[in-house]
Amino acid sequence: MKYKKLLTTPLPRLFMISSGEADTDKGTLLFNQLNLLPESLPCMVQIREKRLAARELLILTERARAIKLPAGSLLLCNERMDIALAAGLEGVHLPEGACRPDRLRTVAPVLIFGCSIHSLASLRIAEEKAADYLLFGPIFDTPSKRKYGAPQGLEKLGEICRATSLPVFALGGITPQNAALCMDKGAYGTAGLSIFCDTLRLAETLEQFYRILYP
Amino acid sequence: MIPSSPFLCVITDEALCPVTLAEEALKGGAAMIQLRHKTASGSQLFSWAVEIRKLCRQYQALCIINDRVDIAMASEADGVHLGQEDIPALAARKLLGSNFIIGISASSVDEAVQAEKDGADYIGFGHIYPTISKLKEHAPLGSDMLRHVTSRLSVPVVAIGGISIENAGLLISCGASGVAVISAVSRAEEPSRAACELLHALKKGMP
Numbered sequence: 334m335k336y337k338k339l340l341t342t343p344l345p346r347l348f349m350i351s352s353g354e355a356d357t358d359k360g361t362l363l364f365n366q367l368n369l370l371p372e373s374l375p376c377m378v379q380i381r382e383k384r385l386a387a388r389e390l391l392i393l394t395e396r397a398r399a400i401k402l403p404a405g406s407l408l409l410c411n412e413r414m415d416i417a418l419a420a421g422l423e424g425v426h427l428p429e430g431a432c433r434p435d436r437l438r439t440v441a442p443v444l445i446f447g448c449s450i451h452s453l454a455s456l457r458i459a460e461e462k463a464a465d466y467l468l469f470g471p472i473f474d475t476p477s478k479r480k481y482g483a484p485q486g487l488e489k490l491g492e493i494c495r496a497t498s499l500p501v502f503a504l505g506g507i508t509p510q511n512a513a514l515c516m517d518k519g520a521y522g523t524a525g526l527s528i529f530c531d532t533l534r535l536a537e538t539l540e541q542f543y544r545i546l547y548p
Numbered sequence: 549m550i551p552s553s554p555f556l557c558v559i560t561d562e563a564l565c566p567v568t569l570a571e572e573a574l575k576g577g578a579a580m581i582q583l584r585h586k587t588a589s590g591s592q593l594f595s596w597a598v599e600i601r602k603l604c605r606q607y608q609a610l611c612i613i614n615d616r617v618d619i620a621m622a623s624e625a626d627g628v629h630l631g632q633e634d635i636p637a638l639a640a641r642k643l644l645g646s647n648f649i650i651g652i653s654a655s656s657v658d659e660a661v662q663a664e665k666d667g668a669d670y671i672g673f674g675h676i677y678p679t680i681s682k683l684k685e686h687a688p689l690g691s692d693m694l695r696h697v698t699s700r701l702s703v704p705v706v707a708i709g710g711i712s713i714e715n716a717g718l719l720i721s722c723g724a725s726g727v728a729v730i731s732a733v734s735r736a737e738e739p740s741r742a743a744c745e746l747l748h749a750l751k752k753g754m755p
Contacts, residue, residue, distance in 0.1 A: 432618065432619060440621045
């Protein structure tokens with residue numbers, strides 16, 4: 334049986350991924366980012382701190398949960414449904430190679446499960462396993478992903494978006510300057526990591542994104 | 549629930565297929581299999597967990613997942629085994645309810661007492677002897693410390709670390725309800741026979 338989640342409000346169109354540096358900065362950057370989210374701008378926030386052991390990750394996640402986020406925002410963690418449930422998050426983001434969302438959903442029907450995909454083949458699997466949204470990339474050149482080869486590009490993004498009715502977030506080198514190109518290809522929203530690390534400019538960056546994502 | 553004493557827990561070896569090893573261990577009489585793999589992907593862990601759980605049901609043994617409470621829940625395993633850096637026992641209990649088994653690793657009496665307070669169903673205590681299976685930060689605890697900790701606790705204690713046919717019986721006589729091994733079974737020429745011989749040695753330690 335295919336499970337269709339009934340979201341009461343649409344997903345935010347902007348997707349912020351944590352820096353992965355919480356093991357060295359004790360979560361300072363993440364907490365700053367969360368505190369700086371403008372009140373009127375809902376955001377998907379994924380806590381992705383792969384270097385933390387589960388106990389530390391749970392502490393970090395609980396602290397992040399305690400921060401009041403803009404209405405409609407969703408706080409997710411990477412892969413660990415147990416952490417999401419223990420900390421009262423809204424969902425889990427599953428990298429390729431994670432446990433299948435349909436099996437996790439039987440345990441936690443209230444959570445949102447999104448999947449990273451890198452090809453049409455992995456799109457089909459994520460759809461079959463009942464993902465709620467997709468994260469596709471890298472669209473543009475980004476230093477952290479160079480070791481995996483050339484970026485996927487806008488054409489591939491368009492191909493993915495046309496092939497599914499699920500919301501697709503474009504990831505990888507997305508800026509307020511090129512976000513519109515992703516939306517033109519059918520993306521539901523855009524995701525980023527390093528562009529949100531400059532907290533001095535964060536509010537401005539977010540507002541620039543919002544003008545494009547919510548025209 | 550926790551198997552009757554004395555029992556053998558076999559922990560999977562990262563260098564070998566966990567399902568094959570689990571089946572061999574179960575054939576040899578292991579009453580508990582702990583799936584432990586720190587580098588495998590979530591989907592890989594999940595499929596191993598489902599396979600091992602199936603085998604464990606066949607052999608009326610318990611399937612325990614190391615660290616990953618999420619995988620234990622999704623695969624309907626019998627329980628989880630949590631180290632001191634994993635999700636705390638109290639948080640795990642809230643997620644799992646009372647039907648799941650929660651084992652906690654302790655390497656001191658204080659940790660063991662705390663784990664019992666936090667609702668652990670059994671304590672993995674060690675390492676008792678020097679071991680090559682895991683890099684250790686502290687000196688081996690020895691059998692006297694094991695005797696001490698079992699006298700302080702009412703939950704079952706599973707001794708771990710450097711356990712062999714030669715010392716297994718002694719650990720049971722020190723009050724351990726069972727022992728957990730990796731290499732003593734996984735690296736044996738015939739893992740099922742090694743498990744069977746270990747179990748035999750454990751029984752000799754019963755009062």
